[in-house]
Every structure is written in C-alpha cells, then in structure tokens.
Amino acid sequence: MLPTDSSFIPKFTNAGMNQEVTNGASKSKKNSKKPEYSRFTQQELPAWKPILTPGWVITSFLAIAMLFIPIGLVSLFASERVVEIVYRYDQDCVPEIYRGNMTSYIQNPLTNKTCIKNVTVPKKMEAPIFVYYQLDNFYQNHRRYVKSRSDKQLRSGEDDFSTKGCEPEAKSSSGKPIVPCGLIAWSLFNDTYNLLMQDKVLKINKKGIAWKSDTKVKFGSNVYPKNFQSGGLIGGGKLNQSIPLSEQEDLIVWMRTAALPTFRKLYGKISVDLEAHETITVVLENNYNTYSFGGQKKLVLSTTSWIGGKNDFLGIAYLTVGGICLFMALNFILLYVFKPRPLGDPSYLSWNRNSSRH
Numbered sequence: 602m603l604p605t606d607s608s609f610i611p612k613f614t615n616a617g618m619n620q621e622v623t624n625g626a627s628k629s630k631k632n633s634k635k636p637e638y639s640r641f642t643q644q645e646l647p648a649w650k651p652i653l654t655p656g657w658v659i660t661s662f663l664a665i666a667m668l669f670i671p672i673g674l675v676s677l678f679a680s681e682r683v684v685e686i687v688y689r690y691d692q693d694c695v696p697e698i699y700r701g702n703m704t705s706y707i708q709n710p711l712t713n714k715t716c717i718k719n720v721t722v723p724k725k726m727e728a729p730i731f732v733y734y735q736l737d738n739f740y741q742n743h744r745r746y747v748k749s750r751s752d753k754q755l756r757s758g759e760d761d762f763s764t765k766g767c768e769p770e771a772k773s774s775s776g777k778p779i780v781p782c783g784l785i786a787w788s789l790f791n792d793t794y795n796l797l798m799q800d801k802v803l804k805i806n807k808k809g810i811a812w813k814s815d816t817k818v819k820f821g822s823n824v825y826p827k828n829f830q831s832g833g834l835i836g837g838g839k840l841n842q843s844i845p846l847s848e849q850e851d852l853i854v855w856m857r858t859a860a861l862p863t864f865r866k867l868y869g870k871i872s873v874d875l876e877a878h879e880t881i882t883v884v885l886e887n888n889y890n891t892y893s894f895g896g897q898k899k900l901v902l903s904t905t906s907w908i909g910g911k912n913d914f915l916g917i918a919y920l921t922v923g924g925i926c927l928f929m930a931l932n933f934i935l936l937y938v939f940k941p942r943p944l945g946d947p948s949y950l951s952w953n954r955n956s957s958r959h
Contacts, residue, residue, distance in 0.1 A: 655937035662930035666923045673919030676908055683911035684724045684904050686881075687735070690716060691898040694887040703892040714887045722879045726904050730871040732805055734790060737897035741785075741858040749784035750856065755846060758823035770836075773828040780827040781846065785856050787830070791838030792889045794868060794900060797882040798875070805869035811853040820847040837889060865901060 636642050651657065692703075694716035699706035706712055740746070749770070753763040764771035767782035796803035824847070826840040840849055847853075854866050875881070883900065891898055903910055 655933055659930050659933045659937075662926040662933070666927035666930060669919045669923030669926065673916045673921075673923060675916075676919060677913060677916030679906040679908050680911055680913050680916060682904075683906050684722075684726045685911050686720055686722065686902040687899055688718070688720050688883070688901075689897060689899045690718060690883075690885060690887065691891055691896075693718065694885065704890070707887070707890045707892055716885050716887050718883050718885075720881050720883060720902075722875045722877055722881065725877045726875040726902070728872050728874050729905075730873075730875065731903050731905065731910075732794065732796075732868045732871060733865040733901040733903065734792060734794075734868050735863070735865045735897075735899040735901050736790075736891065737863045737899070738894065739859075739864070739891070739896050740862050741864065742860050742862075746784050747858055750786065751782050752819065754778075755781055755819060755824060756821045758821060758825070761827065770832075773831050774833075777828050779829055779831075780824065781829065781852070781856075784836075785858065786852065787836035789837040789840075789852060789855050790866070790889055791886075792898065793886040795884040796871070797884065798879060803871055803873065803881070805871060807850060807869040809850075810867045810869060811850040812857070815853045815857065816847050816850070820853055821845070822847045871902075 640646050692700075694714075695703050695706055696712075699712075707714075748766055749768075751760075751763050751765065751767055753760045761778045761780055764778050764782045767779070767784075770779055770784055770787045771782050772778055794805065796805065822845045825845055826842045826849075829842075830836065830839045838851070840846075840852060851868075859866075881902075885900070887898075889898065908915060
C-alpha cells in the first residue's frame with residue numbers, strides 16, 4: 602500500500618507559480634513592440650471615395666463599351682481570316698474487317714498501317730502553314746502521368762540513374778536506366794504525315810517547332826536515348842540513339858504536357874502557299890493507339906493571324922462585355938436622364954424638425 606503521510610504529497614508553492622507568470626509576462630513584453638506612430642499605421646492616409654452619380658456610371662459604361670466592342674470586332678475578323686483544314690482519320694484509316702475491334706488492329710504489328718486520303722483546300726492558305734496533330738480524350742494532365750519524368754536526367758548526361766518518379770518506365774528488364782524515363786516519353790506520339798500536291802512533295806519542316814527554352818535549358822545536348830522502348834510493351838514512338846535529346850524536337854513538343862483532354866501539338870511547318878480548291882494527298886501512318894481509351898486523332902493544317910490560330914472566344918468575350926455595358930448605359934440614360942426620379946419637398950424636412958421640437 603502507498604504511504605498516507607503528507608510528506609510524500611508534492612507541494613506547489615505560490616512563489617513558483619508567480620515566478621512563471623512573471624517570466625511569461627516579461628517575455629511577451631519583449632516580443633510585443635509597439636509600432637512607431639505614422640499615418641500609415643494609424644490609417645490616416647488620404648483616400649478617394651468617389652460618389653457614383655448617374656453621370657459617372659453612364660460615362661464609365663459607355664467608355665468600356667466603346668473600347669471593348671471595336672476590339673471584339675477586330676479579333677473576330679482576324680480569327681475569320683485564319684484558314685483551317687481539320688481531318689479526323691482514326692476511323693477512316695481502319696479497314697472494314699477491323700471496325701468491330703480496332704484495338705486488335707492497332708496492336709497487331711503485321712497489319713498495314715499506311716493510309717492515303719485526299720483533302721481539299723477551302724481557301725487560299727498563305728505560308729507559313731502549320732501542321733498539327735490533335736488528340737481528343739487524352740488526359741495528359743493526370744497527376745501520375747505529369748509526374749512520371751525526370752528533369753534532372755533530361756538536362757545532363759551524367760544523371761542517367763536519376764529515375765526517381767519514373768516508374769514503371771524507370772529501368773529496363775536488365776536493370777539499366779531508361780533515357781528518357783517516365784510515362785510521358787514512353788507514350789510519344791508516333792503517327793507520321795507526308796503531303797503530296799500534284800505529284801509533288803510538300804516538305805514539312807520539323808525544325809524550330811519547340812520552345813527555345815526547352816531546347817537550350819531543359820533538354821541537354823549531351824543526353825542521348827538509352828534502352829528506350831526496349832521492353833515488351835511499346836508505348837509509342839522510338840528515338841534515334843545517335844541524336845541528343847535537345848535536337849529531337851518531336852519529343853520536346855510532346856513532353857510539354859497539355860492542360861486539357863483535347864489538345865493540339867505542332868508537327869511541322871509548310872513554307873509554300875496553297876491555292877484554293879487544290880487537292881492535297883495525305884499519306885499517313887496510323888500507328889498511335891487511341892482506340893483502347895476511346896480517343897480521337899485529327900490532322901490539322903492551319904494558317905495564323907496576329908492573334909494566333911483560329912479562336913473566336915476572345916472576340917466573343919469582348920463583344921459580350923461591351924454589349925452588356927452598352928445595355929446598362931442605355932438603361933441608366935432612360936431611367937435617370939429622360940425620366941429622372943422626382944425630388945421630394947425640402948420644406949417637409951423643416952416642418953418635421955419644428956414639430957419634433959414642440
């Protein structure tokens with residue numbers, strides 16, 4: 602049994618408690634320093650508080666409308682001048698016998714993937730003409746997909762073993778590092794396009810299609826592909842092992858991941874004009890597997906304007922905001938200019954004040 606003697610009971614003195622409180626108060630005084638007086642700390646700086654009279658509101662709405670509506674019209678006109686040819690080929694380039702099971706067709710290495718189709722130029726297309734490939738329902742923004750790469754490995758040839766985060770495409774079956782590693786590089790787009798017009802080859806220039814910041818900084822000139830696409834399951838295109846990654850711009854463009862599931866990536870440029878109603882023969886290799894996840898593939902030929910490619914959203918947005926502001930300005934003009942609110946009788950206020958005194 603425990604002893605009941607009071608000497609074994611711990612004692613807490615008031616002096617010790619007071620000492621702790623005193624120490625805490627002194628520390629708080631040291632930490633809390635009163636700021637010096639200034640107009641800023643005391644919130645005495647001058648401020649401008651505009652009074653929104655009907656005149657100011659009408660003027661502001663009209664100014665925004667007069668600015669936004671012309672910008673919207675100019676943007677829409679520039680977008681309409683852009684000429685695009687969009688051709689979806691993922692279904693047309695599959696033989697009828699494989700229409701019921703397109704995945705088996707694309708995964709069979711013995712099937713002929715060459716496809717020849719004709720497209721017509723709707724309007725005159727002035728050089729440079731940009732060639733894109735468009736993928737739909739492809740989520741490059743998936744968290745695990747975006748993280749599956751090694752920027753350190755891509756920058757320097759001395760960091761081949763820096764494959765952290767690249768699983769399951771980090772090392773080969775023999776334990777050697779894969780360069781470039783990760784799912785992004787492994788799923789490299791590998792469809793090819795060749796264009797003919799009047800039995801003449803339209804040369805597609807594939808130089809200068811990547812960002813200079815990528816070719817000069819992110820991808821090293823001393824990094825060469827190693828053990829890439831050497832496993833049992835091939836994800837996409839293969840790379841030339843004698844060319845450094847900084848010069849393989851197809852890979853660089855692909856590894857700049859898209860934010861949306863529908864995206865376009867630059868394939869090359871055409872430096873000659875295309876006249877209206879001319880027929881272009883497209884010889885393509887349908888190699889990339891989008892059938893297993895219900896995706897779509899499209900070939901896009903497009904010109905550009907000062908706002909870039911064809912995009913009506915910018916012009917429509919400016920016109921919408923400008924139209925709303927113009928509508929609000931007209932409403933204020935009708936309510937406060939032509940039919941102003943009648944003013945009250947000021948004498949009522951003086952009468953009410955006198956009656957309250959009595």
